[in-house]
Amino acid sequence: MAKDQSKTVTIDGREYNLADLSENARNQLLNLRVTDQEVQRLNQQLAIAQTARTAYANALKKELPEQKTH
Template identity: 65%
Template sequence: MTDQPQVAAESNQASQTITIDGVEYQLSELSEEARAQVINLRVTDQEIAKLKQQLAIYQTARAAYARALGEKLPSQQPH
């Protein structure tokens, strides 16, 4: 088992399952505390995804600013 379990959820109309480190569990069979941790993991994963999107936006903006700066710098003449 790894330090950070890999969690994948599947939902269907009959029951919801979650796969943790390759083992499938019925959510209805987990303890209330375990279900709370599943929710915590899902929320955290969503926040990480949002942060990754924000980082991509900032990296794109930074590259555009760097290009714009390069266009505004005086040309370098060889000595």
């Protein structure tokens, strides 16, 4: 890849040269990238919390007294 080749971004199926975007558009693109990273981080945190919850629920079930059937 040549160093002078323009960097591009694809949005809604259309490719844009970053150099052709306004400063505001580049800032919004950066905001989207940061937000996507945060969503990914939060999804990972949610997966960890769900796994922990399942483990706690299973541990609780083992600690409950046996139910007597009539």
